[in-house]
Amino acid sequence: MNLLHRTLALSLLATAFSAQAAAPLDAGTKQASRLEQSSSYVVTHDGVRLYYKDWGPKNGPVVTFSHGWPLSSDSWESQMLFLASQGYRVVAHDRRGHGRSSQPWDGNDMDHYADDLASVIQTLKLKDVTLVGFSTGGGEVARYIGRHGTSRVKKAVLVSAVTPLMLKTESNPGGLPLAVFDGIRKASLQNRSQLYLDIASGPFYGYNRPNAQPSQGLIQSFWVQGMQGGHKNTYDSIAAFSATDFRPDLKRFNIPTLVIHGDDDQIVPIDAAGKAAASQIKGAKLIVYPGAPHGLTDIHKDRLNQDLLDFIKQ
Incomplete structure (x- = not known):
């Protein structure tokens, strides 16, 4: 009987230790599940996962x-940090095929x-939004208004x-x-890594101008963001930003709109x-930054931050 008792006792202890060991794993599994469900992704109707940032008070x-080509939402970090610190809720997503979002073969x-921007706005239930778009992102904003109207939009x-x-x-x-x-397409196919370095170290930030003082940090940041994007996606996007006619979309703007452009933009010339x-x-306000290059979100970030704040507060 003593041997039987000892055997039963050991079995009960083993069961107890097993249960204790399993408990943290179960809790961890549940926690991981919750994190997955609340992670910073929106899934579109065609199954594309869009990474987004949601900073500031909700x-x-x-x-x-909306960011430019071939970048990601990281390119807006100066403006987002500034406005979030002023009490604004700032949201930016990585365009499909760019940054940390999915890289679908089609739909670029x-x-x-x-429609992806609409998915972000609708999923997060955003209203009275000020839409800000840089370069290709400006086209995204225009096409959003052209396709989805301004029921959720306050300014652009x-x-x-x-x-x-x-x-x-x-x-x-x-x-x-x-x-x-x-x-650009040819250079992208031949060596897109070098293409991104050449763009960033040259016309994008105006570093090819006399007396320019290139920032290796900005050049490397541009390159890293570009190389995060999918090769096919960034290639297709060249046609998207260059050949899309936004003139019908601009006619649908019925909200206060601010246009900011540098008069030394070698990428997207100001006149055109x-x-x-x-x-x-109709009723748009134009602010010209004298001598500013295409990448003025970094080169003239302090002025841009203030201009954005002033316009949003009006």
Whole structure:
């Protein structure tokens, strides 16, 4: 009997230790499940996972940011940190195929980009939003308004934006020749890593101008963001930002709009873009940054931050 008792006791102890050991694992599994469900991703109707940032007080006025090519939401961090510190809720997502979002083979066009922005806005239940778009992101904002209207939009800001149309056509003689964009496509296929370095160390930030003082930090940040994106996605996006005609979208703007552009923008020239867009949007205000390059979100971030704040507060 003593041996039997000892055997039963040992069995009970073993069962107890097993249960104690299993408990933390079960809790950890449940916690991981909760984290997955609350992670910073929105899933679109076609199954694309969009990474997003949601900073600042959740009850603050909402500002969304749409980034440029071939970057990610990280390119807006200076503006987001500044506005969040001022009490605004700031949201920015990585465009499909860019940054930490999914890299779908298809759908790398402005219609999908705009619908993805709508997915973020609807999923997070955002209202009275100020939409801010830089470069390609400016086209995304315009196409969003063209496809989804302004029921959730309070204001819009186009910064160094590709609107109304970058490509030279019969109806858009001031645009850039197709050969320019074919050259970007060719360079992307040959060595996109070098292409991104060349763009960042040259015209994007104006570092090819006399007496410029290049920042290796900015150049490397541009390169890292670009290389995070999918090769096919960033390649397709060249057509999206260059050949999409946003003129019909701009006619649907019925909210206060601010257009900001540098007059030394070598990527998206101001005459064919900023000035043209401002003239086509009813009541738009144009602010020109003298001598500013395309990448003014970094080169002139302090002025841009203040201009954004002043416009949003109006």
